[in-house]
Amino acid sequence: MTWRWWGFAAGFGGCLFLAVATSPVYAQVSPFIATRGAPEFHGRGWLLALAPIVVTVAGLCLLRWWPYLLLVAGLLGSPFVLGPLTTMAHPTLLSLAHACAYPLAVVGVLASAQGLLSNGSPGLGAALVGLAFGSRLFGSAIVGAGWLRGDLTRPAWHAGMIVAGFALLAPAVWRFRRGDPMAAGPPDTSPWHWRRLRLVIAAGLALSLVLPLSLLTTDRIAGLLDVSRSAVYRHPLVAVAVAGAITLAVGLCLAAATGLWSLSAAIAVATAQVAVATPLLLAYSALAFVGPLRWLGALTGAAIGAAAASSRWRIPAAATLAAAAATALFIAHAATTGQPAKLADQHSVVPGVLLLVLVTAAGTAVAGATAPVLAPRGAIPAVLGPLVGVLAAGGLQTVQVTYVRENGLPESSYLNPVSHLTTSAVLLLAAGAAIGGIGVAHHIAERWAERKRAELIRQEAAAAERDRLARPIHDGVLQVLALVQRQGPELGATGTQLATLAGEQEVALRTLLTGGAAVARPGVEADLRSALSALASTVVEVSAPAEPIVLPAHVVTELTAAVEAALDNVRRHAGPTARAWLLVEHEPDGVRVTVRDDGVGFEPERPSEAAEAGRLGVAQSMRGRIADLGGTTTIHSTPTEGTEVEFWVPLPK
Secondary structure (H helix, E strand, O other), X not given: OOHHHHHHHHHHHHHHHHXXXXXXXXXXXXXXXXXXXXXXXXXXXXXXXXXXXXXXXHHHHOHXXXXXXXXXXXXXXXXXXXXXXXXXOOOHHHHHHHHHHHHHHHHHHHHHHHHHHHOOOHHHHHHHHHHHHHHHHHHHHHHOOHHHOOOOOHHHHHHHHHHHHHHHHHHHHHHOOOOOHHHHOOOOOOOOOHHHHHHHHHHHHHHOOHHHHOOOOHHHXXXXXXXXXXXXXXXXXXXXXXXXXXXXXXHHHHHHHOOHHHHHHHHHHXXXXXXXXXXXXXXXXXXXXXXXXXXXXXXXXXXXHXXXXXXXXXXXXXXXXXXXXXXXXXXHHHHOOOOOXXXXXXXXXXXXXXXXXXXXXXXXXXXXXXXXXXHHHOOHHHHHHHHHHHHHHHHHHHHHHHOOOOOOOOOOOOOHHHHHHHHHHHHHHHHHHHHHHHHHHHHHHHHHHHHHHHHHHHHHHHHHHHHHHHHHHHHOHHHHHHHHHHHHHHHOHHHHHHHHHHHHHHHHHHHHHHOOOXXXXXXXXXXXXXXXXXXXXXXXXXXXXXXXXXXXXXXHHHHHHHHHHXXXXXXXXXXXXXXXXXXXEEOOOEEEEEEEEOOOOOOOOHHHHHHHOOOOXXXXXXXXXXHHOOOEEEEEEOOOOOEEEEEEEEOOO
16 A cells, blocks of 8 residues: 555545534534524533634644644544443533544544645545545434434444544554655745745634624624614524624635635635535435435445546536536425425435435535645645635525525424525535636646746757857857958958958857847846847957856846946957957856956056046946945956956845
8 A cells, every 4th residue: 555545544534533523413513414503602611612723723733744633633532422332421521622623633634635635646635625525424414314313323333433543544643653744735835934824824713703703692783783682583593694794704804815716715615515504404304214325325425526526527527516416406496396395204215315415426526626726735724624614604604594484584494494495506506616617717727837837948948959059169160250250351352251241140149049048037037148148249259157147137237237338448448459358257156247358458547537537437337337236346457468347246145
């Protein structure tokens, strides 16, 4: 078994922990088969509210140690499972342990999927993300509707799943005993880089919303809406919807702070989670008394969704499954003349199984399809865990305001949301459209990145080929052209014409060999070698390194202008037959450019006399430019022996 399968097996073991932790028997609120109420602690105390937040943030900071996170999650969740099988009591400490087990399991599973995707296993990673969603639906299916919680076989099933989870996790704990660095996101950023830190901060703030919202009492909601207290009491869903709307608004802002890709993925997956709540409630109720069909249907749907997420066609497959599930919901609503609760009352097995399989498969596939988009940004654990969970909770609260009759009051029935099955169908269509849009945008972004990489490779290959050709041409053709240029006038008028043509061809050939070799960003960086090589002529010979010298554009501009000023002095003062040589050196801490000529030279005090007379070519065009760049200018000249001007500019930090 390779390390990839070890990682997948450990993540699957974490999914078993999630299936147990999500069970309505243990969870305070199940987000999949029940609608959420107002955010209250119900006497549990601030400790039980704060503990999951602290544990989640700590887990997001320790993603590379995800096997140990899953191990701790399994240990914390075991006491509640073993309790019904033994005489163990459930004190507050055990409640606190279970409250921490669920977020640790979520973060651990998603971190293992992040590691698989970052290590080049997109199929396994996407399938594991889908299973993280599907396993929670499977956990709800084992228990089913609220009145089935007394199943005597359930504790034994849960205990077996916990043991199997530990068995699958054990090899990965040894294999990744030094951690899995790829699970923490892109390796080119430090753990405390803003790209990673903002994900942790956004997730922590999103989870912390429950604290201020728990203080949003009925009186305060009435004051916020400027209505009477009795009106809020008569319409309790309004208070729940207000809390949900606030949660959605703040959660979307926090998701947007982590990036547009994270925001779009969080919206798609959260929409799918909200959409599956009502259909699952209907399916579980319809399959209440038909043995294992309920959890077999959920297991089949999760397997189909995971298989779709692991394929190359995960985006169209997820969108197709979402559309198929929405179509099934529309048909169920129309076939029952707008009263889908009949399927539950009549215990219709076939429609219930079909709805359960399609809805579970759609939700699983949508979640898995977003994973490859988030993996390059290291955002899977934070976005598909805490942020999606908060957005789904807010959406479940907000959508309840639509579950009312014409008089504005809900039906006094456990199946009240089922009467509005078309709302879930519309949300599934929205999730399918969202995942399709993400897929198209991701495809366009990948194509653009591939073109950019191909262009960079082409430029580097062209530069390498020019450098390869430059050496033999410089040693052969250019020297011949220079020889013809120097000795041509000695042959008369025809020789002079040949010398002129040789000089022109030498300049053209040098420009061809050096032009466009730099790989630099226009307007930000430029290649000093190309800029100075372009100054070569029949009387100016340039010697530069084979590799581009990429510097800030303004440095290249100013240094080139100073060199041009030095060459202009050669043309004007060194004599009509003077030649110049330009040497470019790329040093570890700076760039040195030397301009030397074989002209008449001058006395050492002449530059000072020229400056006093108002001729500032040396003082401003040369020394001034280089001084502004933090460099130095050195001039050496002796009468009849030529002049040497040396510019040195430090490399920018």
